[in-house]
Amino acid sequence: MILGRAAGAGSPDGSGGNGSDSPEAADAEGTTEGAQTSDDEEGRKPKRKQRSFWKELPLLIGIALILALLIKTFLVQAFSIPSDSMQNTLQQGDRVLVDKLTPWFGSEPERGEVVVFGDPDNWLAGEPTPDPNPVQRVLGWIGLMPSADEKDLIKRVVGVAGDTIECDNTGPLKVNGKALNEPYVYPGNTPCTVDDQGGQFKLKVPEGKIWVMGDHRQNSLDSRYHQNDKNKGFVPVDNVVGRAIVVAWPPTRWDTLPVPDTFDQGLSAAAPGALGLAGAVPLVLWRRRRLLTGGNPRVSGGGTAG
Template sequence: MDPGSDSPDGADKAQTSADDGDQNQRPKKKQRSFWKELPILIGIALVLALLIKTFLVQAFSIPSESMQNTLQKGDRVLVDKLTPWFGSEPERGEVVVFHDPAKWLEGEPVIEPNALQRVLGWIGLMPSAEEKDLIKRVVGVAGDTVECDGTGPLKVNGKALEEESYVYAGNTPCTVDDGGQFKVKVPKGKIWVMGDHRQNSLDSRYHQNDKNKGMVPVSQVVGRAIVVAWPPTHWSTLPVPDTFDQNLTAAAPGALGLAGAVPLVLWRRRRLITADTTRVSGTGTAG
């Protein structure tokens, strides 16, 4: 049959030819060059990095030997900043980063970063020079009584901590010097922190005369250090030591009062029962 006839087959073929012609005449959309897309990609990466730094994880550099041998000077740790957003507070045994609570770093030398370091610090890929932060281990939380007598052991609510796994080798858990001997009760909204290198850490012990009495406000805690990320040879996680798994919770005064009252009530009840029994027996005999 003639392709140009009015038959259905002829119409379909004619339409197909017309469509092909339109497609050939339509200009092709040019792909954007890689160099034009690069600034957009960098911008997106910077925004994501800033969001991650603000809400999820931030890198911090260890500035001193106060946390040896758990952390070495120059190590880079990743800090969990997400959990505090959900109301979680520091717990005993955790290694935490916190803002300088009361000029603890006053007088410490400050290294001026170059332009690149400032940018990397702003997006969280390097520590920010403007942020005055410290890193220590949480020893006491609200309600705890923490004490050091002699060279130790360190006690929390009267229970001795076995700290050999993380305290710097050769150090004693407590130091016999000004500040090293103490007995404090941690108030609500605060934590008591100490460095693992006990003889080389200016922690809560040595700031008991400041406005917080050596305590760190929970509101100043940036987050928990969860892993040593750099250098690769030092890579490790930062779990809570087993010694903090024991029941260190301080007994509430009400609970102690109740515990002391129970034996007294039972004793008094037993006396009353005995007295009643005696009176009943005596009446029966007399009758």
């Protein structure tokens, strides 16, 4: 019975009935069952667990710090105003954002811009040094707070290479012979008086240098007061960190720092080559006229004698 049942799969005549126990059928069933098992296994495969927020937080902080450091190095950096030398344009305690990107493309300071620059020759001697706590030092290093270690100053560019800057006692200040109307100067201040030097100077800005002054003229130890240092009061362009573009803090002081209209009146000094060319043109035209007329001033160059 066991052997017959095995051979006939329950069929009385041993024919196997519908053939479900044949090798072909067994293979088909095995394939179907195998496919179902595979599908079931795929359906039951556990999904990858998402990392918890707290595990990803250090990575996010690291990326944020790297981005902040890159922004500080190449794009924008915050600086704190430590004195009243730029009143009323800037007040002590203001935070300004400085554009550090354009100098990377060869842009140089222009007249009227408010710029931050590294101490040219011990201008900050005797100034109090801030003592930040460790957190402030870290934030300053990555650019989220003004750095206390950097010896930087902030002033307005008055003259660039080739300009002649002139002051006669109380002013007005002159650039290339043109008097400046300076509405940004602190109310009640004279434009260019130098208390301990008689208030008189006339100088030419050399190549690669700028001449800077604070807007609070009677409370700014700027280029005027450092004419005896190694740079003769000028600031090397290489010392310029960037241009201050906006007052970012406090919110009540938010404002942009555009170039005043004062510096749109064509202050550029004429280059010697341009002056020579301008003087040569009339001479050439006169000589050409003489050649065409044969030296006779009564004869018109384009006509004939009658």
